[in-house]
Amino acid sequence: MIAETGLAALWLAAALAALQLVLMIVALRTDVPVARTMRSIAAVQGSLTLVAFTMLLLMFARTDLSAALVFENSHSAKPFVYKVAAAWGNHEGSMLLWVTVLAVAGAFLAWLSRRTTERTLIAALGAQAALALGFYAFLLAASNPFARLNPAPLDGRGFNPLLQDPGLAFHPPTLYFGYVGLSVAFSLAVGALLTGEVDSRLARAMRPWVLAAWILLTLGITAGSYWAYYELGWGGWWFWDPVENASLMPWLAASALLHSINVLAARGALKAWTMMLAVVAFSMSMVGTFLVRSGILTSVHAFAIDPERGTFLLALLAVYVGAAFALFAWRGAALKEGAPFELVSRESGLVINNLLLSVILAIVFLGTLYPLFVEALSGQKLSVGAPYFNTVAGPLALGLAALVGVGPLLAWRREPRPVLRKLTVPALLGVTALVVTVILAPDIAILPRLALTVAAFLAAASMLPLVGRNPVRAPLATWGMVVAHFGVAVALAGMAANAAFTSERLAVVRTGETLSVGPWVLQLQGVTPAAGKNWTAIEGELVATRGQGLVTLKPQTRYFSNPPTETNEAAIETFWNGQLYTVIGKPDASGAWQLRLWWKPFVTLIWAGGGLVALGGAIALFGRLWRVRGRRRREPNWRDRYA
Amino acid sequence: MKPKSQRLILLVTAIAAVVVAVLLAMWGLRDRASYFYTPADIAAGKAGQGQAMRLGGMVERGSVQRQPDGVTIRFVVTDGKARTPVVYRGIAPDLFREGSGAVAEGRLENGTFVADTILAKHDERYMPPELGNLAAERKAGKTLEK
Secondary structure (H helix, E strand, O other): OHHHHHHHHHHHHHHHHHHHHHHHHHHHHOOOOOHHHHHHHHHHHHHHHHHHHHHHHHHHHOOOOOEHHHHHHOOOOOOHHHHHHOOOOOHHHHHHHHHHHHHHHHHHHHHHOOOOOHHHHHHHHHHHHHHHHHHHHHHHHHOOOOOEOOOOOOOOOOOOHHHOOHHHHHHHHHHHHHHHHHHHHHHHHHHHHHHOOOOHHHHHHHHHHHHHHHHHHHHHHHHHHHHHHHHOOOOOOOOOOHHHHHHHHHHHHHHHHHHHHHHHHHHOOOHHHHHHHHHHHHHHHHHHHHHHHOOOOOOOOOOOOOHHHHHHHHHHHHHHHHHHHHHHHHHHOOOOOOOOOOOOOHHHHHHHHHHHHHHHHHHHHHHHHHHHHHHHHHOOOEEEOHHHHHHHHHHHHHHHHHHHOOHHHOOOOOOOOOHHHHHHHHHHHHHHHHHHHHHHOOOOOHHHHHHHHHHHHHHHHOOHHHOOOOOOOOOHHHHHHHHHHHHHHHHHHHHHHHHHHOEEEEEEEOOOOEEEEOOEEEEEEEEEEEEOOOEEEEEEEEEEEEOEEEEEEOOEEEEEOOOOEEEEEOEEEEEOOEEEEEEEEEEOOOOOEEEEEEEEEOOOHHHHHHHHHHHHHHHHHHHHHHHHHHHHHHOOOHHHHHO | OOHHHHHHHHHHHHHHHHHHHHHHHHHHHHHHEEEEEOHHHHHOOOOOOOOOEEEEEEEOOOOOEEOOOOOEEEEEEEOOOOEEEEEEEOOOOOOOOOOOEEEEEEEEEOOEEEEEEEEEOOOOOOOOHHHHHHHHHHHHHHHHHO
């Protein structure tokens, strides 16, 4: 019954989405009051998808093998947490999660958004319903998560053990919330283009959604990067894998949107541009979903090797993006431009930020899709990796990071004072960093050296908006910006330090032998067997020291039986100034073991920086919502005005 | 600045930015994309010496040899039509075995493929599309032989 309940809920939700779309068209053409009805429909639709998703979770929690999806992706001998996480660790389940988030976001939009006019809200709810409808159709026609098997098999096929990891329980849902949160920005933009009400009120309505989505994308990317770092055992933190790019592209677009939306909210300018970015940001989410879910990529994540689904998703993508751009072309030109600004102003700074982010986005987009185009056109296979992305996008990203330190110092409309003088201290710090690295580390590559320089500059410059005012009285949004920009500097320093100062050692050692890497000396104490619930392993015991104190590390090679797979479990020890990263390989004929060791100074700053960026976003979001709450308290009848 | 001319300037800079991005990407992709070759392609001289590329095929049975330093392996990748010797320094990935598919990233040096990275089939169900195609071709070939 569980699967049937889920399926029925899904069909009902789809029917309600269709109704919601029809009501929107009625509302925009006549004066029939439908707002209340649409709100209720959106809420019921969201609840029904929650029911469907809960049924899926139940199926996996009980390992109901009569469900095809459970049979394909789970096994009775799995730890409980991973049984549940397997619900969204597969194609159908993750698409169901996607629509669930989409519909629930629609319900929240219907009930929480009081800032836009009713007409724009109705149009936005219609757009959200249109989006949901396409993905319901995809689920019901091509990816039914609730299909049954008859007779039920005895046990499941198991689950890719790389994905059996706490990172999995957290990483994909976070990214999905981010992806789909951008759908609300998309729908609001489409709604506002339909009604022609693109103004600062719309920007204020859109901003919390964009901020929340952007925070989750930041967290998702940061967590995903750390997951790849410790789980894949290659010692790298970003591989320019198309699946990683699929999450980076919406983040870049959302970052641009987040900045331009402030111009629209504060000054009523950049109307068309902001609407365009809102459309692009969610389009990038859909491109990401298409890349990951259609199975056209060489990647661990691409488990759906099925051309029919790929075509369906591509058609959905083409329809939504095409329709949104057509609407933009039709209505965008009619938008009145807002308040003018001078060449040196906060607005210009944000325009430059947007242009650089867009150029980086285009470079990542073209590099990610280029292999697909070439293969489709000529049959020639190729891959585009770090050499392209680092060389082409790296310098632009560095330039952008340097300007991050300057932009917030500019005044709206026109900057009357010479700003550069304020930047003396940060500039001196940057130059100091440059000189120090040239003297102490003359051999490192140019890009990491410049990155360290920029990081030192930005770390100081990002604090300047708080200098010369009472920091306690500064708005939380300003605090959020400062923390996020400082986080960029921290992450940049981590990336540069990792690229410049990592020491790596690859060797074969017998029990009792020692080996050195960076400042560390390690001894292999022994190799013993180990076992978990559904795996066995060989476990090396390493004792490491750098002068004082001993640290024990236990890297493993794990063997999983369902399906038969082996994985390297790196042992990583974190210190204040870096990480010691060890991997054990296979024994040779004489019984000596392969070891791969890295000493990575300050590598943890990468993820600490990512966390700070997300924290900054959270502070700003909290600040914005808090202020609204205060305003509502002062004006108790605010609800009557818009309801 | 008048709103109208301001909008024109914004439009022009946006278009210029897009053009710059496309030019940069084209410049970068011209010599930084690594192409995928099979041993047959290499035997036919399609791949240039020293250029970054990917090599894919099956690891020939009995060809994997551990070198005396313990961390370097030599093996032969074959696609049934030609054979390419490969040398790799590092820990071979999970599921790298003889008779199984592998994709190596690296470059050709004097007829030997020097690999920086080896990507093997990740589990029993998933394999890189390049290998999937090879396997499908081989199956098709076998059916024809019958």
